[in-house]
Amino acid sequence: xxxxxxxxxxxxxxxxTGYELAQRFKETMTHFWTAHxxxxxxxxxxxxxxxLVSSKIIHQEEYPDKKIYSIxxxxxxxxxxxxxxxxxxxxxxxxxxLMRVSLFHLISSKEAITYLNKTKKLHTDGLAFxxxxxxxxxxxxxxxxxxxxxxxxxxxxxxxxxxWIEWCDWAIEVLEKFDxx
Amino acid sequence: xxxxxxxxxxxxxxxxTGYELAQRFKETMTHFWTAHxxxxxxxxxxxxxxxLVSSKIIHQEEYPDKKIYSIxxxxxxxxxxxxxxxxxxxxxxxxxxLMRVSLFHLISSKEAITYLNKTKKLHTDGLAFxxxxxxxxxxxxxxxxxxxxxxxxxxxxxxxxxxWIEWCDWAIEVLEKFDxx
DNA sequence: TTATGATATGTGATAATGCACATAAATGTA
DNA sequence: TACATTTATGTGCATTATCACATATCATAA
Numbered sequence: 001x002x003x004x005x006x007x008x009x010x011x012x013x014x015x016x017t018g019y020e021l022a023q024r025f026k027e028t029m030t031h032f033w034t035a036h037x038x039x040x041x042x043x044x045x046x047x048x049x050x051x052l053v054s055s056k057i058i059h060q061e062e063y064p065d066k067k068i069y070s071i072x073x074x075x076x077x078x079x080x081x082x083x084x085x086x087x088x089x090x091x092x093x094x095x096x097x098l099m100r101v102s103l104f105h106l107i108s109s110k111e112a113i114t115y116l117n118k119t120k121k122l123h124t125d126g127l128a129f130x131x132x133x134x135x136x137x138x139x140x141x142x143x144x145x146x147x148x149x150x151x152x153x154x155x156x157x158x159x160x161x162x163x164w165i166e167w168c169d170w171a172i173e174v175l176e177k178f179d180x181x
Numbered sequence: 182x183x184x185x186x187x188x189x190x191x192x193x194x195x196x197x198t199g200y201e202l203a204q205r206f207k208e209t210m211t212h213f214w215t216a217h218x219x220x221x222x223x224x225x226x227x228x229x230x231x232x233l234v235s236s237k238i239i240h241q242e243e244y245p246d247k248k249i250y251s252i253x254x255x256x257x258x259x260x261x262x263x264x265x266x267x268x269x270x271x272x273x274x275x276x277x278x279l280m281r282v283s284l285f286h287l288i289s290s291k292e293a294i295t296y297l298n299k300t301k302k303l304h305t306d307g308l309a310f311x312x313x314x315x316x317x318x319x320x321x322x323x324x325x326x327x328x329x330x331x332x333x334x335x336x337x338x339x340x341x342x343x344x345w346i347e348w349c350d351w352a353i354e355v356l357e358k359f360d361x362x
Numbered sequence: 363t364t365a366t367g368a369t370a371t372g373t374g375a376t377a378a379t380g381c382a383c384a385t386a387a388a389t390g391t392a
Numbered sequence: 393t394a395c396a397t398t399t400a401t402g403t404g405c406a407t408t409a410t411c412a413c414a415t416a417t418c419a420t421a422a
Contacts, residue, residue, distance in 0.1 A: 002275070002277050002280060005280070005284070006280055006283070009280075009283065009284040009287070012284075012286075012287060013286070029280075029283065030271075030274075031274065031279075032274050032275075032276040032279035032280060032283075033274060033275060033276065033279075033280055034271075034273045034274060034275075079284075079287070080287065083281065083284060083287060083288060086299075088277075088278060088296075088299055088300060088303065089277035089278065090211075090215075090277075090303075091274070091275065091276035091277065091278060091279075092215045092274075092275040092276075093211075093212065093213050093214060093215065093272070093273075093274050093275070093276070094183070094213075094214060094215075094272065094273040094274070094275075095213040095214065095272035095273075095274070096183050096269075096270035096271075096272065096273075097269060097270065097272060098212075098213035098214075098272075098334055098337060099183060099186070099187055099190075099210075099213060099214055100264065101330055101333050101334055101337075102187070102190065102210065102213075102330040102331065102333075102334045103186070103190040103193075103260075103264060103330055104329045104330040104333065105193075105194070105326055105327050105328070105329050105330050106190070106193060106260070106261065106264060107264060115269075118267075118269055119269060122269065122271075143359070145286050146286050147286070148285045148286050148359070149282055149283040149284055149285040149286050150283060151355075152282050152283075152285065152352050152355065153279055153282055153283045155348065155351070155352070156279060156282075156348050156352075159344055159347070159348050160344065163340055163341065163344040166340070167336065167337050167340050170336065171333050171336070171337075174332075174333065178324070178329070
């Protein structure tokens with residue numbers, strides 16, 4: 001149900017196509033939400049049937065036709081109502097990388113360190129991407145109200161990446177010491 | 182498919198019941214994996230059919246009967262093979278709390294701050310739980326190989342919680358300043 | 363020149379996950 | 393005394409999410 005509100009939230013900023021929404025998820029939300037494009041298209045279809053959103057087809061000569069979705073009053077009301085609910089849902093995380101770390105008793109320290117360096121690289125790249133994004137979208141630290149949420153979660157994402165990288169360095173040290181004993 | 186390997190990994194340490202495995206997830210893995218008990222029982226059932234694990238029923242007078250699962254050689258081989266694969270799966274996160282933060286353009290700063298304080302409390306409690314756990318299970322920082330993975334991911338969890346708390350304080354400050362303008 | 367990647371939207375099948383509920387006895391709490 | 397919680401394992405159903413595939417055109421790179 002929460003994906004629905006994520007989509008309505010993005011549409012509350014500006015009308016968008018399913019493709020654009022999928023981009024947004026990848027670009028600015030991967031560190032707290034992931035959604036496959038097929039799921040997004042399906043959810044948009046459902047919401048249109050329930051009249052929470054409406055769509056308009058834009059014909060394009062060079063590229064495939066676009067379908068621009070806009071939020072409707074009913075969708076906006078649902079969104080606000082959901083936001084006002086005071087139940088705070090616990091995060092549901094599926095981090096395969098950390099799950100593999102939890103199985104380090106089954107492999108050698110050397111293999112473990114190699115693995116950690118690989119995951120560190122992924123997070124270093126992730127951080128670089130977010131820093132570039134921040135420079136482009138919030139160059140002078142000026143934040144319009146519209147983008148407040150993105151600004152706050154972007155900072156969270158960068159801290160999340162940095163935190164992982166630091167932990168990685170710590171873990172590699174632990175493993176190196178572990179080997180000496 | 183990864184839940185399967187998480188379960189096999191836990192069973193590689195010691196035979197356990199489905200109930201105990203569900204406890205483990207809640208106690209030491211919530212910050213990187215969540216699994217409902219019904220899902221765990223089902224996966225164990227499937228794995229037993231595929232002969233990756235075996236079970237033994239223990240009759241208890243006072244409490245319901247137990248079903249203790251043990252890992253079989255075929256399960257162990259599958260697990261090792263999976264660990265040796267060099268594809269690193271990207272984390273799939275569903276954090277409703279951060280998703281709500283991303284919608285802060287729809288509510289007042291005051292409401293946003295109230296919300297952040299609530300989520301901060303959750304993470305403070307989470308951190309306290311993990312610190313208590315660490316004191317109980319790794320009192321003198323001595324880590325047997327068996328518990329290496331748990332030790333490393335526990336530290337990650339504590340850093341994750343601290344990171345959230347610090348970010349929360351930062352975000353609240355940003356919102357307070359935002360209101361003044 | 364052939365192949366990938368970006369743009370753009372989807373369907374069908376399957377897998378993963380979660381919710382409500384069921385059972386059943388003991389222990390703890392109001 | 394009545395209700396909630398812990399221990400312990402599950403089924404049926406619904407929702408959520410992913411994979412493989414389909415279609416179509418342009419731009420860029422090997």
